[in-house]
Amino acid sequence: MLGWELPPHNSGGLGVACLQLCRALAKQNIDIEFVLPYEAEHGIDFMSVTAATPQGVASVIRSGIAYDSYKYIKEDGSEEWLNIYDQQELYEKSVERLIDGREFDIVHAHDWLTARAGMRVKEKRGCPLIIHVHSVESDRSGGNGGNPLVLEIEEMAVHMAERVMAVSQHTKNCIVRDYGVPADKIEVVHNSIEASDIVPLDTDNTYRYLSAMRAQGYRVVLNVGRLTIQKGLPNLLLAAKDVIFRAPKTLFLIVGSGEQYYELIEQAADLGIGANIFFTGFLRGKQWRDAFAVSDLFVMPSISEPFGLTPLEAVAYGTPSVVSKQSGVSEVFKNCLKVDFWDIKEMANQITSVVQNDDLRDTLTLNAQAEYQNFSWEDASKKVVHVYNQHVVGAA
């Protein structure tokens, strides 16, 4: 299996989804070698994790998030920073070297970053290729075409693959639309969540100020995610202005970083709601968990969200959600409010309803928590095994 990241060295959903899927596959007795473009300790015992290090490179060190540069330390001691496009090219060459002398039945590559490597393996060894699409370029670029180099790789990969897996019907539709792949070649394998993996909250909450404000009748609305065009934050701020006009005791907590960070801060100020919006930057661990716990509502206003796990994580911490209808999670999660990402009025209407009616918030939470107990990666892994069996010669 070819992947780009695994927790705790992940920048977002891709690493988490890969890890969960592999763990569930391991339980179905699938033997996995997970090949990463960097070296690190992951503490994983259900599969082997290998770093595909390029020739002449001693180690690769990740810095920051997935779309940032990696530092390559060469055997002669010199260092070089590579951008993401060069990295995936290098990863392709490294994987090609790595497979020599190794036995495997199928190659399963996650997202365009590993797609070139996947195609190279297929070409060299003739084994079946599965491309697992966690997002397409048009998602990531907010529907504005995208990077032509990435589009080209993605298109080639989904055509060359024996089968394509998409994390949602939404993503499947995007692949059919963008690349003209026959729909029956694409299997929808919804992401999921394991209740047992949720790190519990401790008793005190990091956000002292917000907790105090809630005690005074304020309500807190949360967004967690990369501050990038795909995530639709400008619409959330426009809706926030309407909400705050109706319900002045509403605060918005925006957790994450990305290229829109400063732009969003400026937009909030321009809208005259700067005093009600709190930006925290990128968070992990307790601060990240406590953000859910201190909030009354989580909003995911994404323009195009292939899956979008955060609303389910929010449930785990007792927070209900408004989710964009242009998301994969809205296909499988019932007890939440749903809105078209462009419908700012309706988004404001739903947020206002929740912050003004604790009954609505509490009923949503209660039912979402009941629903959440049924989520599991087991179904996803069974679907994947089924696809494997269709393509591996001699399999049951």
Next chain:
Amino acid sequence: MSQKAIVLYLHVHQPFRIRHYTVFDAGVNHDYFDAPYEDDTSNERIAHKVAEKSYLPTNARLLQLLRDNPEFKLSLSITGTVIEQLEKWAPAALRSFQELTETGRVEIVAETYHHSLAFFYSRAEFERQVKMHADKVKEVFGQTPKVFRNTELCYNNDVAYWADKAGYKAILAEGWDPVLGWRSPNYVYRPAYTENIRLLMKNYKLSDDIAFRFGDRGWSEWPLTADKFAHWLGANQNATNFDLFMDYETFGEHQWESTGIFDFLSHLPKEWLKNEHHTFMTVSEAADAFEPVDVIDTPNTVTWADTERDLSAWLGNSMQTGSIQALYSLEDMVLATNDLALIEDWRRLTTSDHFYYMCTKYFNDGDIHAYFSPYETPYEAYMNFMNAYHDIKFRLSQKGIEV
């Protein structure tokens, strides 16, 4: 051999559904019930559809049956809200109901005008709505109802006690096993703590054979024919009255014409009346004809809904209880305004359907179509309702009333 009667009773109701009514409408537009015609919540469109698919074809058959079979009789309850809608949008359908009652063999049953749960929240408002309904029935059908049914057959000792004091001949309830115990629903009973009133209990097994199972090809008794059904009833030795109570919309709406439901209805009287001891009765005729065989004590509320047969479909979560309490808390202030438009809007919000749409009981099972709702989710229903509630409060504040 003693006489045996089928007591057929059909319930006709349409609520005034709330349109997609947002926080931006509250304080600006007061037209909660006026969705655009193409919307799922358009009351006008639904009235047209149900008149076309159910009321007109069913009434045409019922009228024919009344003409062909002098012994055929039935009872109807028809809410004030549906009468208003038919007056406005489907006068031909209303006329067809009047043609039924003009035969003198169709009895109208009393209930609240707005199909509300007022009995449990405000006895004064409950009595006003029952009076409003009786007045409307008198005006439209020229009858004064003598038998009472509470919304959704909500029944307990208190309801029976009230109806007895109010002078009704009989009251209707679900013949639910925990209430009946070993007893059969096919007799007339007397409610506990009452003096004169009779209790008629729905035979839910036989009623549901028609209302729910009729078109189900997986049911072992499918297809259900009129002669088979008449035979089942005739073979039952321990019975005086078979109380077949169901939603009127069973005919043509819940069971589509293609299931053969109309043919079943057309043939049932003829098949049943083949035996000279068999007859049909209206609800008050059954109350007059048969002496009560026992006393039924019902301390807990029983309804005709869901497998629980309780109020949990309307008052099962905090959105439902919170919104209904908020609504009734405005009662005195709204009535004191003497603003008839405001009072009527408030009353339309008391209709039980609004709370039913907020039910989350079955939402998690994936069967969101298990209940009839024009909304995608129960949460949407709640948001629309609460925004309308806030607007009622706004209208009160415009009149200088602080809520």
